[in-house]
Amino acid sequence: MSEIADNLAVVRARIGAACSSAGRLPEEVLLLAVSKTHPASSVSDAHAFGQRAFGENRVQELSVKAVECATLAGLQWHLIGSLQTNKVRALLRAKGLALLHSLDRSALADDLQKELATTESSLAVLLQIAATGEAEKHGCLPDQAAKLLLHVQQSCRRLSVCGLMAIGPLVGDPRPTFDLVVALREQLRKASGLPLATLSLGMSGDLEAAVAAGSTILRIGTAVFGARS
Numbered sequence: 001m002s003e004i005a006d007n008l009a010v011v012r013a014r015i016g017a018a019c020s021s022a023g024r025l026p027e028e029v030l031l032l033a034v035s036k037t038h039p040a041s042s043v044s045d046a047h048a049f050g051q052r053a054f055g056e057n058r059v060q061e062l063s064v065k066a067v068e069c070a071t072l073a074g075l076q077w078h079l080i081g082s083l084q085t086n087k088v089r090a091l092l093r094a095k096g097l098a099l100l101h102s103l104d105r106s107a108l109a110d111d112l113q114k115e116l117a118t119t120e121s122s123l124a125v126l127l128q129i130a131a132t133g134e135a136e137k138h139g140c141l142p143d144q145a146a147k148l149l150l151h152v153q154q155s156c157r158r159l160s161v162c163g164l165m166a167i168g169p170l171v172g173d174p175r176p177t178f179d180l181v182v183a184l185r186e187q188l189r190k191a192s193g194l195p196l197a198t199l200s201l202g203m204s205g206d207l208e209a210a211v212a213a214g215s216t217i218l219r220i221g222t223a224v225f226g227a228r229s
Helices: 003-022 040-048 059-068 085-092 106-119 142-155 175-192 207-213
Strands: 030-034 053-056 076-079 097-103 123-128 159-165 198-200 217-220
Touching: 003 030, 003 040, 003 207, 040 059, 053 059, 059 076, 059 085, 085 097, 085 106, 097 106, 097 159, 106 123, 106 142, 106 159, 123 142, 142 159, 142 175, 159 175, 175 198, 175 207, 198 217, 207 217
Parallel strands: 030 053, 030 217, 053 076, 076 097, 097 123, 123 159, 159 198
Antiparallel strands: none
């Protein structure tokens, strides 16, 4: 087996153990292999070992890899990085785009809505929450999330808000951050009437804490593909 196949086996075992400890089923948690800065050949290697969902930080890189990997069956692409409004059209043209994790402002929602309307299509999105208070992290502040969600519900009917995404702290215990997002999800559920079933929480270093908190998508990069180039 390739190194990537070995890594995937290790990560899947970690997820399985974390789910067992949390009293959850492994199939409740999606492993999103974050392939940013790694070549399309690495995506192909992971695909050969059963991986289908891949995440990218940048629109240009996602678009290029979507073309390079177009012959691989069943690929799902997720954009997990911050999205600039001038990249909306390019993103929506990417084949296999399944989910945007980083909706964080009404202006972006409006631009997505406008572009989607031209093709009469729709897009699943997550609200990115800036839950750690760290200035370098993108996202909507927790106390602004209800306002953003209401705006999307009222004005952006081609966007389907499926849940929330957040990044844990650079240092320290990630669980308080994850718990904050879970609690916010419950508030937004009650206010909006939406199920908001998806929680994109956890990366290579904190996946166990994320699974324990209730994450349904784990964004795993280095533990699958190795150090970024």
